[in-house]
Amino acid sequence: VVEGALPLGEIATSLGYAHLSNFTSAFSKRFGQPPASRRRFEQTTVIARANKANIRKTPTEDGAVQAARQHNKQNSSGII
Secondary structure, eight states, rough: OTTSSSSSHHHHHTOOSSHHHHHHHHHHHHEEEEEEEHHHHHHHHHHHHHHHHOOOOOOHHHHHHHHHHHHHHHHHHHHH
């Protein structure tokens, strides 16, 4: 159901349900929500996780300032 590869009617038939409504009723009793809602929730969650993983954190200003100071210390020749 959550992968979304098959229509819910096909899933219901493959599990032996004569009608989609019977499958929906049994699924809702077992999982607390209808299969279509569960599918949407899972797909939204997967997309949100993928987007979160693609967010790159930028260094904070403090981190950038510290890195610049360290770089200057390492590369200073002591000549003014």
